[in-house]
Amino acid sequence: MNFLDLSPSPERTGRACAWIEQDGRLLMAARDSGxxxxxxxxxxxxxxxxxxxxxxxxxxxxxxxxxxxxxVILHSASGMASVCFPLRLISPELEPSPEGRPVAWIDPRVLPWADDVQLRQVLRARGETPQHLDLPPLVAQADAEGAKTGFDYGCSLEVGRLLRVLAASRPTGHLLELGTGLGTGATWLLAGMGRHAQLLTVENDPDRALTARKLLQHDSRAEVLHGDWTETLAHGPFDLIFADCAPAKRESAQLDRLVNALCPGGVLVLDNFTPPTRLPAAFHGGDATREALFGHTRLSCVEVQVSARECVLLATRCG
Incomplete structure (x- = not known):
């Protein structure tokens, strides 16, 4: 549905939004896309x-x-920043929206609202995130290190939660991460792993590998290696492989090596794929990585959209 736009000026710069809370309920407006x-x-x-x-x-x-x-500065799923101000009503009743938008008063501290991409950022800034939605402590440390050093290539919150769930499904599993970064993906995997599971993670940058090793040094389930990701495949077979470095993720010629390193029933996870609705022109003729995965005779695959800007490909090795 398209609502009236009272401020269509193309000269607008930046974005601002409003947090209006009354009696524990937050005011929301209908968006054009639903x-x-x-x-x-x-x-x-x-x-x-x-x-x-x-x-x-x-x-x-x-x-x-x-x-x-x-x-509070908010970042949307598309990466756009907004300045969110707390407001209070100075008139007790709302008037009909001049733009014709329906409104809703919701409880921002319960699901599904507390996990909205905007709301969860405000709640976190206020220290009001519900405990069951808060970041695991090691994940928060990895994110803080990334923010401090300007390294923003760690996995997203949505992918991290998916990794935690997948790790929990392999309580005694042997897991591998290709591309440690500063440890964000590894900390999400560890948050879901059982006591007897083991994680091997490899990073080709020595400084990042050292940072991740310091972060994970007190968890005996994790081992951080510095080196070429291909050399770690010999430590398999693995119950789960999170391929989070470009050569392992995007070079179709390497796919057989990854499949061979999986146990029957093992899962290959590849993140950071653009949803079809947002694909750039270069991919209008198709995506070779998707084609290779879905066409592989030893894999059963599915694509899961975890946010407006990201899909994850999951592939299980068939018995």
């Missing part, structure tokens, strides 16, 4: 971010409101 979102939009050249948040709350929700505190 579902709900925090009221927000582009910042006009003649206004500051706080003014934009107040204006958007009015245009999208019919809310007369004022800023009450400091903003």
């Amino acid at each position: 579902g709900w979102t925090l009221p927000g939009g582009g910042i006009h050249p003649e206004e500051n971010p706080a003014q934009a948040a107040v204006r958007e709350a009015w245009e999208e929700c019919g809310a007369h409101a004022e800023v009450t505190g400091e903003p």
Whole structure:
């Protein structure tokens, strides 16, 4: 559904949105593509971010409101940043949305709302993340190291949660990660692994390997290697392989080596694939990696979209 856009100016720069909470309920606006979102939009050249948040709350929700505190920087699934301001209503009742949007008052601290890409960032900034949705401590440490060093190639939150679930399905499994980075993927795997499972993870950059080794040094289930990922395949067979380095993930010629390193019933996980609706023109003629996986005679494959911008390919070695 397309709603009226009262601020169509192409000169808008940046984005602002509003967090309006009343009696434990949060105000959300209908989005054009369906579902709900925090009221927000582009910042006009003649206004500051706080003014934009107040204006958007009015245009999208019919809310007369004022800023009450400091903003939180949010990152959308597409990577766009927004400045989110806390607002309070200065008029007790909402008026009909000038843009014609329905509104909803939801509880932001329970599922599914607490896991919304916007809401979970505000809750985390406020220290209000529900315990069952909070990051495992080692994952938080790995993320903090990435933020400090500017290394942003660790797996996403959505992929991390999937890795934790898959690891938990192999309680005594032998797991392999190709491309340790700073340890984000490894810490998610360890969060799901049983006491008797083992994880081998390899990184070709010596500094990153050292950082990950220090992070994981107190967990006897994990071993961090520095070197060529292909050499670790000899340590198999593995119950799960998370291929998180480009040569293992994108070079179809290496696929047989990965399959041979899996146990029958073992799972190969490849992340960071672009959903079909967002594929660039270079892939309009097809994706060789997807073709190789789905066409492999010893694999049973499925593609899972974990966020608006990312798919994961799962492939199980057939007996």
